Amino acid sequence: MTDAIAPLSSPLAVDSEVTQHIQAIVARVQRAQQALTGARAADPALKDSFAAAMKRTAAVRGRGPIMPYLGTGLGNGPLVELLDGSVKWDMLNGIGVHMFGHSDPRMTAAALRAGLSDLCMQGNLTSNQDSVAFAEFLVAEAKRNSRMEHCFVSNSGCMVNEAALKVCMQKTGGAPRILAFQDCFMGRSITMSQIGDTAAYRQGLP
Structure with a gap:
């Protein structure tokens, strides 16, 4: 673990024993990934259960x-395994961490370390050092x-857009118009x- 990563996790995440277990889990996932080498048809024996x-x-x-589409939770880069036993190429371009590839060993290890931080809420009322260190990293890059x-x-791009809209309104005195690109997607909140x-996404909304 590098010095840049260490502050982003709980003290347990840098514990040598915990690190060994994380490495063992990641290695086990990688062994399971070896079976996902290309597209695979569904298993007829799993038709009813699927x-x-x-x-x-x-x-x-x-x-x-x-x-x-119901995945098993296992993937290998652009490949994903479904509950019917089939393996598909992910042509949806991925969302979030899947841009790194499904079951990416780095993301798996990071998720395991993150699970050692027991406070899920990272907001204005409570937060762990994780969010502070992550914010510092983002500011330094930006x-x-x-x-x-x-x-x-x-916790989501939609909420970031909502906050950005508030900042824009405060800065402009509540300008009445917002310019958006054709075919753009902003999020699923009301605004x-x-x-x-x-x-x-506007059906049934005022």
Whole structure:
């Protein structure tokens, strides 16, 4: 673990015994990944159990998924394994940490270290050193090409957009117009759905 990474985790994350266990888990995941080398057809023996899982998903959500996609949680770079035994190429370009590839060993290790930090809430009321160190890192990177001085860590891009809109309104005295690009996606909150160019997200909204 480098000095740059160490402050981002709890003291346990730099414990030698914990580090050995994390390395063992990552190694086990990598061994499992070796079976995912390319696209693979569904296993006929899993057809009924997969159908039951899809039905269960639709029941709890109120509607079924857009695509028959329920992953096992294991992947290998651009490859993902589904509950029906099939392996698919991820052509959705990934979201979030999946831009590093599915089951990326670095992300797996980071997630395990993050799990040692017991405070989930990182906001204005409570926070761990993790969010402070992460904010410092982001500010240092951003200052290379900007005048950014501060950072408040948020849990989603949508909430960042909401906060940015508040700052813009305060700065401009509440300017009545917002310019947005055609086909843009801003988020699914009430405000962001009004700005984004996706009519489906505005159905039933005032």
